[in-house]
Amino acid sequence: MVSHPRRLTVHRALHFLIIIYxxxxxxxxxxxxxxxxxxxxxxxxxxxxxxxxxxxxVLLPPSTDKFPLITTYMDIRDENDxxxxxxxxxxxxxxxxxxxxxxxxxxxxxxxxxxxxxLNPGRSFSIRDSNGKTRFDSLLQTIIGWGNAQPNPATxxxxxxxxxxxxxxHNSDPRQMVAALQDFKLEGVQETPDLNILSSAVDTVADxxxxxxxxxxxxxITSLPSxxxxxxxxxxxxxxxxxxxxxxxxxxxxxxxxxxxxAIQLQDLAKQTHGxxxxxxxxxxxxxxxxxxxxxxxxxxxTYTSKITSGGPxxxxxxxxxxxxxxxxxxxxxxxxxxxPTPMFVSPPARILRDTPGDSRNxxxxxxPVRQPLDILIEFPDGISRxxxxxxxxxxxxxxxxxxxxxxxxxxxxxxxxxxxxxHLLRVEVVDALGLKGASREIPVHIAVKRTTQGVMMALYRxxxxxxxxxxLLAGAVLLLVLILGGRIKPVTFGRGTQPxxxxxxxEKTVPIRxxxxxxQPVLDARGNPIVRHMPAWMNRLQWPxxxxxxxxxxxxxxxxxxxxxxxxxxxxLDTEEVxxxxxxxxxxxxxxxxxxxPLHASxxxxxxxxxxxxxxxxxxxxxxxTPVSSEGIxxxxxxLIHIGRAGFRFTLRQxxxxxxxxxxxxxxxx
Numbered sequence: 001m002v003s004h005p006r007r008l009t010v011h012r013a014l015h016f017l018i019i020i021y022x023x024x025x026x027x028x029x030x031x032x033x034x035x036x037x038x039x040x041x042x043x044x045x046x047x048x049x050x051x052x053x054x055x056x057x058v059l060l061p062p063s064t065d066k067f068p069l070i071t072t073y074m075d076i077r078d079e080n081d082x083x084x085x086x087x088x089x090x091x092x093x094x095x096x097x098x099x100x101x102x103x104x105x106x107x108x109x110x111x112x113x114x115x116x117x118x119l120n121p122g123r124s125f126s127i128r129d130s131n132g133k134t135r136f137d138s139l140l141q142t143i144i145g146w147g148n149a150q151p152n153p154a155t156x157x158x159x160x161x162x163x164x165x166x167x168x169x170h171n172s173d174p175r176q177m178v179a180a181l182q183d184f185k186l187e188g189v190q191e192t193p194d195l196n197i198l199s200s201a202v203d204t205v206a207d208x209x210x211x212x213x214x215x216x217x218x219x220x221i222t223s224l225p226s227x228x229x230x231x232x233x234x235x236x237x238x239x240x241x242x243x244x245x246x247x248x249x250x251x252x253x254x255x256x257x258x259x260x261x262x263a264i265q266l267q268d269l270a271k272q273t274h275g276x277x278x279x280x281x282x283x284x285x286x287x288x289x290x291x292x293x294x295x296x297x298x299x300x301x302x303t304y305t306s307k308i309t310s311g312g313p314x315x316x317x318x319x320x321x322x323x324x325x326x327x328x329x330x331x332x333x334x335x336x337x338x339x340x341p342t343p344m345f346v347s348p349p350a351r352i353l354r355d356t357p358g359d360s361r362n363x364x365x366x367x368x369p370v371r372q373p374l375d376i377l378i379e380f381p382d383g384i385s386r387x388x389x390x391x392x393x394x395x396x397x398x399x400x401x402x403x404x405x406x407x408x409x410x411x412x413x414x415x416x417x418x419x420x421x422x423x424h425l426l427r428v429e430v431v432d433a434l435g436l437k438g439a440s441r442e443i444p445v446h447i448a449v450k451r452t453t454q455g456v457m458m459a460l461y462r463x464x465x466x467x468x469x470x471x472x473l474l475a476g477a478v479l480l481l482v483l484i485l486g487g488r489i490k491p492v493t494f495g496r497g498t499q500p501x502x503x504x505x506x507x508e509k510t511v512p513i514r515x516x517x518x519x520x521q522p523v524l525d526a527r528g529n530p531i532v533r534h535m536p537a538w539m540n541r542l543q544w545p546x547x548x549x550x551x552x553x554x555x556x557x558x559x560x561x562x563x564x565x566x567x568x569x570x571x572x573x574l575d576t577e578e579v580x581x582x583x584x585x586x587x588x589x590x591x592x593x594x595x596x597x598x599p600l601h602a603s604x605x606x607x608x609x610x611x612x613x614x615x616x617x618x619x620x621x622x623x624x625x626x627t628p629v630s631s632e633g634i635x636x637x638x639x640x641l642i643h644i645g646r647a648g649f650r651f652t653l654r655q656x657x658x659x660x661x662x663x664x665x666x667x668x669x670x671x
Contacts, residue, residue, distance in 0.1 A: 054079025056274070058244040059318055059329045060299070063212050064336060067306060067384040068433065069104065070096075073213035074300040074318055074329065075244050081274050083298045084322070093319045094304045095328075100319075107301045112155040113215040113293050114170075117143065117177070118201035119162045119184075122193045122223025124252045126186050127282065135252055135282045136186055139221060142286040143181060150174040156293060157214065159204050163197040169204065193223045195232045198247075202236055206243050215296030216245040217275070219289065222266075224253040229265045240273045242330060248275035248292045255281045309434050311338040311382075339382040340438035343391065343430045346375040348443045354415060355450045367449060372413040376428050376440070387433040394427040418447045553654055555611060557590075560641075560648035571652070574611065579604040581644050582616075596620040596645030602629070604636075610653065611636050620645035 057076035064070055072094075076084045089103040125136040150156075153172035160168040160177045165184050168176050198220050205216045218240075240247055249270045251263055258279050270277040276292055278284075308314055316332045354367040378388060391408040393401040401411045408430065425442040432438075553573030572590065582588035584599030592601070598618040604611040614633030615622035622629040623643040624636065636642070638656040642649045 055084065055320075055322060055325075055327055057084075057318065057320055057327055057329045058241070059316065059332045060213065060244055061332060062316060062334055064306075064334070064384070067336070067338075068308070068386060069303055070306045071212065071301060071303045072316060072318070072332070073109075074302055075215060075296070075298075076300065076320065076327075077274055077295075081295065083295060087300060087320070091321045092302060093321075094302065095315075095317045095319060096304075096306060096308070097315050099307060101304050101307065104303045104305060105301075106303075109213055109299055109301050110297050111211045111213040111215075111299060112157070113217050113296045114157040114159075114205050114207070114209050115293060116159040116161060116201045116205045116218045118197050118218060118220045118222075119160075119165070120193045120197045120220065120222035121163060121186060122252075124223040124254065127254075129282050134186070135280065138282070138286065139250075139252070139280075140181055143289070144178050146289045147174040147178040147181075156297075157210055159201075161197055161201055161204065163193065170207065170210075172210075193225050194227065195225065195229065195236070198222075198236060202239055202245060202247075205245055206239075213299045213301055215299060216243065217292055217296045218245060218247045219250065219292055220247060221250040221252065224251060224257050224260065224262050226262075229262055233265050233269045237269050237272045245273060246275045246292075246296050247273040248277070250278045250280055250286075252280050308336050308338060309436065311336055337382045338384070338434070338436070339380070340436040341388070341430050341432050342379045342381055342438050343376050343428045343440045344379070345426065345428065345440060345443050346377050348374065348426065349445060351446045351448060352415065353448045353450060354418065367415075367419065370414070370416055372415055374411040374413055374426070376409045376411070378409060378430055378438075389431045389433060391428060391430045394429070396424050397427075415447070418449070420449055422447050554606060554609075555636075555651060555653045557642070558650040558652065560650060572649075574604065574606075577606045579611075580616075592644055592647050594645055594647045597647060598645075601644050605633075607635060609655070611651075613642065618645065 055076065055078050057074055060073040060075070062070050062072035074092075076087070078084055085108060087106060089106050092103055092106060094101045094103060121136065125139075126134050128134050150158075152174060154174050158168070158171050158174060158177055160166075160180055162180075162184055166180045168180050171177065198218070201218045201220065205218055209216075236247075239245075247270055249266045251266055253260075253263065257263060258281075263279065267277045269275075274295070276287070278287055280286065302318065313333055313335055316334060318329045320327045320329075349372065352369070352372055354369065356366055357368050374393065376391070378391075380386070388408045389404075391403045391411075392399060393411045393413065395413070400413060403411070411428070413426075424445050424447065426445055427440055427442045429437060429439045553575040555574045556571035557574065558571045576589075579590050580588045580600060581590045581592055581597075581602045581604070582600040583592055583594065583597045585591050587600040597620070598616070600616050601618045601620075602616055602622040603614050605614070606612075612633040612635050613622065613624060613629055615629050615631055617631065621643075622645075624634055625641050626643075636651050638651070638653040640651045642651055
């Protein structure tokens with residue numbers, strides 16, 4: 001990042017107000033090095049992680065992006081400020097909202113450090129040695145040498161803050177820091193440096209780190225402040241300890257100031273925050289900055305399974321058991337946004353049509369489809385994905401299907417029980433691994449049931465045996481009729497006959513039969529008279545079917561040519577109370593083959609001695625004498641010209657009454 005001028009931050013102002021409050025509102029102030037309270041059992045007191053052994057530990061803010069797995073990071077050091085290595089999972093217990101939870105894993109990691117170099121120059125920086133070299137020149141040479149030795153990009157996150165100078169914030173390019181140092185001039189430095197730049201450094205190093213688990217360290221190079229530092233340093237020490245920030249201090253001053261009160265207070269600040277302290281009068285060899293960074297580049301990664309089921313603030317700490325001594329880290333407070341999962345249907349059907357399949361043997365029962373697949377999408381509004389335990393499909397409030405194993409996002413809706421048109425409401429519920437339940441909004445679905453009329457071939461297929469019997473019977477009847485008409489068989493008179501020995505009226509004698517066909521010769525009695533056989537009495541009581549006489553048509557439709565002239569075809573009789581017109585043979589009783597005609601286009605309903613013609617919502621329209629007809633219809637008169645789309649007809653009555661005059665005809669096109 002490019003350097004830019006210093007700015008007074010809000011955090012710096014707050015620290016200044018805290019210092020003023022303690023100076024004027026606190027009558028008695030303890031020293032900075034006063035020991036922190038401990039419990040009676042030897043374990044740390046509230047807010048302290050140091051046991052009698054001197055081991056201290058602190059947790060860094062946790063990572064919750066893989067919730068319910070939560071990962072936190074721990075810095076733990078012994079009495080010599082060395083990183084404690086070799087911890088086992090059995091030695092660490094997580095306390096989440098005071099509930100002990102075991103670790104899933106513990107790993108030693110080296111993610112690097114978030115490092116801030118804070119320069120607080122004063123008059124002591126400009127003092128020269130016997131070679132004319134200032135103390136600042138020596139400091140600058142050491143820092144630039146360290147910066148040039150860093151890899152690019154650096155493993156650590158680097159920041160540079162200079163009092164009344166430039167700053168470089170959160171940069172991975174060490175050359176940016178080196179360039180800013182080389183451009184800085186000592187002219188106009190403060191006579192009496194304060195702690196504002198250190199307060200800004202604490203705020204900067206406490207920012208979110210680019211990698212989880214990174215340590216936090218500050219190198220504060222300063223002249224000796226001339227003000228009382230007790231309250232200010234105590235506030236900074238508490239803030240740094242809470243966040244695991246190591247503050248190392250290089251004090252640049254004259255040898256006679258090494259034991260001053262301010263020097264001792266700065267030394268105690270470094271000790272309490274596990275930093276390094278170095279006094280530089282110009283003749284000492286400056287330490288390597290890597291000795292400051294190396295202790296904070298190590299950390300423990302602690303992973304556990306959270307039991308949090310609600311959003312809001314939560315508390316976290318770790319309890320470590322080392323050689324029988326229990327050490328508790330200070331409490332970390334973190335926020336969790338926990339919300340129930342949100343399921344939703346993916347492209348749900350608004351309408352499902354159930355129809356009879358073409359090969360059905362039982363059209364009253366067989367309807368397809370029999371099942372409707374449904375897919376859902378499960379989202380987590382809190383951004384934390386987690387396992388689903390169950391998903392349930394509801395139809396009209398009743399449970400239809402339940403998934404207790406994967407896949408949870410697919411359902412099959414059984415449609416066998418829906419045999420009539422009906423409307424339904426679909427809803428789905430899911431329960432996640434935390435026990436949180438989420439439900440979708442209700443989706444309306446209409447089920448339409450259409451029973452297809454059987455075709456001729458299918459009817460023949462289904463009724464084959466019956467039709468075969470009827471065909472045989474009909475063939476026999478035709479053969480019998482042919483034999484009778486050909487004179488091969490003479491029908492007898494029902495109810496009349498001649499008993500043996502009875503006299504026969506001459507008019508009733510049978511006409512002699514040709515002898516050439518002995519099979520058809522009549523049977524004679526003993527006297528040589530033909531025997532007339534009586535038909536059984538029950539046959540005379542049968543009601544033989546009479547020929548039906550078709551009713552006379554009330555009116556006729558005659559198809560017209562394009563020039564509105566009648567075609568040479570038989571008029572279509574209208575002999576029912578209602579006639580529907582269209583090109584769909586199922587929905588229309590009078591089929592009109594024309595592209596402009598709808599499946600159900602118009603209807604004719606008898607009213608009195610005529611018919612009323614009504615349009616059925618067609619696109620091309622229905623017309624009478626070139627006047628459009630609405631759905632309410634119009635009464636027809638003898639001779640009216642009708643157009644169903646582009647198909648024209650002439651309407652005539654069997655008994656014409658009055659004729660609508662004049663009949664409008666289209667104007668001939670102009671040439």
